[in-house]
Each structure stands twice: as C-alpha cells, then as structure tokens.
Amino acid sequence: MALTLFAFDTPNARKITVALEEMGLKYAVQVVDITRNEQFAPDFLKISPNNKIPALVDTDGPDGQTQTVFESGAILIYLAEKTGQFLPANGAGRVATLEWLMFQMGGFGPAPGQVHHFVALKDEGDKRYGLQRFMAETLRLYGVMDRRLSEQAFFAGDLSIADFAILGWVWRHPRHQVDLAQFPHVQRWYQALMARPAVQKGFGVALRRD
Numbered sequence: 001m002a003l004t005l006f007a008f009d010t011p012n013a014r015k016i017t018v019a020l021e022e023m024g025l026k027y028a029v030q031v032v033d034i035t036r037n038e039q040f041a042p043d044f045l046k047i048s049p050n051n052k053i054p055a056l057v058d059t060d061g062p063d064g065q066t067q068t069v070f071e072s073g074a075i076l077i078y079l080a081e082k083t084g085q086f087l088p089a090n091g092a093g094r095v096a097t098l099e100w101l102m103f104q105m106g107g108f109g110p111a112p113g114q115v116h117h118f119v120a121l122k123d124e125g126d127k128r129y130g131l132q133r134f135m136a137e138t139l140r141l142y143g144v145m146d147r148r149l150s151e152q153a154f155f156a157g158d159l160s161i162a163d164f165a166i167l168g169w170v171w172r173h174p175r176h177q178v179d180l181a182q183f184p185h186v187q188r189w190y191q192a193l194m195a196r197p198a199v200q201k202g203f204g205v206a207l208r209r210d
Contacts, residue, residue, distance in 0.1 A: 002060035003027035006044065006053055008034045009207040011109070012072040013054045015168030018202030019076055019161060023083045031209055058082075072168075073105045076161040086160045093157055100148075100155040100162035108145070108169055111137040112176045119175065138176055142183045149185035153192075167193050171203070 005020065005027055007013035020027050032038045032053050039051045048055040048070040056075045061067025069078045080087035088094040111134050118130030145166065148155060155162045170190050173180055180187035193199050 001026055001028045002058055004030055004057045006030045006032050006047060006055040007207050008032055008053050010053065011168035011172050013207055014171060014203060015072060015164045016054050016056070016075055017205040017207070018167060018199050019079055019086070019164045021198040021202040022164065023079060023085050025079070025083065029205060029207065031207060033209065073101055073165065076101065076165060080161050086164070096156035097160040097162045101165050104162065104165040104169065108141045108166060111141060112169055112172065115176050116172070119177070135177070138178065142178060142186060146183040146185045149189050154189070163193060167199070
C-alpha cells in the first residue's frame, strides 16, 4: 500500500482520515501514541521534523519517489493535488479553499486547542484565566464560521479540504464547551458532513491501540 498515515486520535489526524476516505484512497495506519511520547522516536523524526502527528509517507510520490509530508494542512493539499479532488486547480474556488484551510490552521485549531489544555488544569486560577482568554477567541471563530455558512453550504462553495480541516476541530465542540445550537449554520453543516458515509468511515478508523 503506497500511503501510510502516522497518527493518533486527535482533530488534526481525523481531518486526514476523513479526507482519505472521501477521496477513496487506500492507506495503512501507523498509530503514534502521543500519550507515550512516541512522536519523539528517532525514526518518526525522520518523517516529521517537528515531532508532531499526523504525518504521511507516500511510496508512490512525484516521479515515483517516496514522499514524506508533515503538517496536516500540507497533507490535505498534497492529497488533493495528488487526486485532483476537493481543491480546484485555479480560480476563485481555489483561493477560497486555501483561505478557509489557513483559517483553520492559524486560528480554529490553536485557539480551541488551548481551551483543551486549560480545561484539564487543576489550578482554578490558571484555568479561569486561560479559559476566559481562549474561550472568547474560540467563540469568535465559531461566529465567523456561522456567518460564512449562512451564505453557502460549504466554506469554499463546493465541498473541499477546507471543510475536512475544520470538521476535525468542530468534532471536538463538546470539549470546547460549545453548544452548536448557538451557531445554527455551523450545526447544519456539521450534521450534514457527519452524515456522509466516507466521513463516518474516516472517524471510525482506529487511531488508538487497544
């Protein structure tokens, strides 16, 4: 099998499993258990220089050479261009897809990720400060998304890798302590995507060891 995904059960990994399933690609999964610091193994460092999951190895890369790809946004672009799916080749649709992909990478990922961190703290003072700061930004980003989705079905017009990227993080809305009913357009979009068979398969991929 040409494609191997190195991953754990996180939003950034789930957006890749969803994309792989939506694209109809065959792939193998190598679980990298970040709770056991397996991402710091020397062999994994050769694939992912930043010691982060997910990462991808494609033994049938450009010119038939093995290609490694790290960073989830780069993986989505790589797979979209490899298959010719979910990323227009040019024009306004391509610009919009990349805009909303970068929105997720730069904002709707880092901010809710900080909410995950501070929710888990035991010190109430530290928790209160962090949640006030990052919850406000997370709610603002949900509002941005809700306004966008009030205008169209998907973030870039047609279904795209931007939707897969954002879906991985909206999936964790309970951990963000966000009620999607507050953002009805996001809720409609989320329910529609989660009803797709390929998305369900993507979320069903085992990314933890028994």
